[in-house]
Amino acid sequence: xxxxxxxxxxxxxxxxxxxxxxxxxxxxxxxxxxxxxxxxxxxxxxxxxxxxxxxxxxxxxxxxxxxxxxxxxxxxxxxxxxxxxxxxxxxxxxxxxxxxxxxxx
Amino acid sequence: xxxxxxxxxxxxxxxxxxxxxxxxxxxxxxxxxxxxxxxxxxxxxxxxxxxxxxxxxxxxxxxxxxxxxxxxxxxxxxxxxxxxxxxxxxxxxxxxxxxxxxxxxxxxxxxxxxxxxxxxxxxxxxxxxxxxxxxxxxxxxxxxxxxxxxxxxxxxxxxxxxxxxxxxxxxxxxxxxxxxxxxxxxxxxxxxxxxxxxxxxxxxxxxxxxxxxxxxxxxxx
Numbered sequence: 644x645x646x647x648x649x650x651x652x653x654x655x656x657x658x659x660x661x662x663x664x665x666x667x668x669x670x671x672x673x674x675x676x677x678x679x680x681x682x683x684x685x686x687x688x689x690x691x692x693x694x695x696x697x698x699x700x701x702x703x704x705x706x707x708x709x710x711x712x713x714x715x716x717x718x719x720x721x722x723x724x725x726x727x728x729x730x731x732x733x734x735x736x737x738x739x740x741x742x743x744x745x746x747x748x
Numbered sequence: 749x750x751x752x753x754x755x756x757x758x759x760x761x762x763x764x765x766x767x768x769x770x771x772x773x774x775x776x777x778x779x780x781x782x783x784x785x786x787x788x789x790x791x792x793x794x795x796x797x798x799x800x801x802x803x804x805x806x807x808x809x810x811x812x813x814x815x816x817x818x819x820x821x822x823x824x825x826x827x828x829x830x831x832x833x834x835x836x837x838x839x840x841x842x843x844x845x846x847x848x849x850x851x852x853x854x855x856x857x858x859x860x861x862x863x864x865x866x867x868x869x870x871x872x873x874x875x876x877x878x879x880x881x882x883x884x885x886x887x888x889x890x891x892x893x894x895x896x897x898x899x900x901x902x903x904x905x906x907x908x909x910x911x912x913x914x915x916x917x918x919x920x921x922x923x924x925x926x927x928x929x930x931x932x933x934x935x936x937x938x939x940x941x942x943x944x945x946x947x948x949x950x951x952x953x954x955x956x957x958x959x960x961x962x963x964x965x966x967x968x969x
Binding site for chain 1: 762765786825827911950958
C-alpha cells in the first residue's frame with residue numbers, strides 16, 4: 644500500500660468536495676464580499692498558469708525558450724489554433740501531433 | 749438528459765485525455781482508476797499530475813487541487829439560492845456532483861424558468877449523465893494508455909487540455925495579468941522546497957488580477 648498516494652487521493656477528494664459543497668451546505672448565512680469573490684474568480688487561472696508554464700518551458704531542469712523545445716513549439720501552436728478555431732479538441736490534437744512529430748524526427 | 753447531450757463530445761475528449769495523461773505520466777493503473785472514480789475533477793486531476801510525478805508531499809498536491817477548484821466556490825455561491833430549501837444531505841450530494849457543464853446548463857434553465865419544479869432531480873440527472881460519460885471515457889483512456897508506447901509523449905496532452913481551459917480565462921485583462929505575474933514566478937522559484945514557488949506565484953497572480961480587476965471596474969464607472 645502506497646501511503647502517500649492514499650493521502651493524495653483523500654486530500655484531492657476533500658479539496659474538491661469542500662470547494663463544491665461548502666457554500667451550498669452553509670446556505671444563505673454566509674456572504675462573500677466582492678473582493679473575495681474577485682480573488683476566487685481569478686485564483687484558478689493563476690493556478691493553471693503556475694502548473695502549465697513550467698511544464699512547457701522547463702526542459703531537463705533548465706529553462707529553454709528556444710524553438711528547439713518541442714513542448715514550447717507545441718504549446719504556442721496549440722494556443723494559436725485555439726484562438727483561431729475555439730476548439731479544445733483541436734488544441735489538444737495540434738499540440739500532441741507536434742510533440743509526437745518532434746520525437747519521431 | 750436530453751438537455752445535457754450538447755456537452756457530451758467535450759466531456760468525452762476531456763475524459764479520454766485525462767485517463768491517458770494520468771497513466772502516461774507514470775501513475776499506476778489502480779491509482780489512476782481510484783482517483784478518477786473518487787475525485788471526479790478533471791482539471792484538478794490533470795493539474796496535479798506533474799506534482800504527483802515529482803513526488804511532492806500530499807498537502808501541496810491537495811492545495812494545488814484546491815486552488816484549481818476554487819471556481820466551484822463561485823458556482824456553489826450562485827447555486828445555493830436555488831437549492832437552500834433542500835435537506836443538508838441532498839445539498840451535499842448536489843455539491844459533490846457539480847461540474848462545469850452541469851452548472852452552466854442549470855443556470856441557463858434557472859434564469860429562464862425561475863424556481864422550476866423538480867430542479868434538484870433535473871440537476872442530479874444532468875450531473876449523473878455527465879458523471880457516467882466522464883467515468884466511462886476516462887476509464888477507457890486509462891486502459892487504452894497501457895497499450896500506447898510512452899515514447900510518444902502523450903502525457904503532454906493533459907497539459908494541452910489545461911491550456912485550452914486557461915486561454916479563455918486569459919482573454920480578460922485581470923486573468924491575463926494574473927497568469928502573466930504568476931507563471932514567471934513559478935518558473936524562477938521552481939527550486940524552492942514545499943511547493944513555495946507555486947504558492948508565491950498563485951498569491952502574487954491573484955493580487956495582480958484583483959488589482960487590475962478593480963482598475964477596470966473603476967474605468968467603467
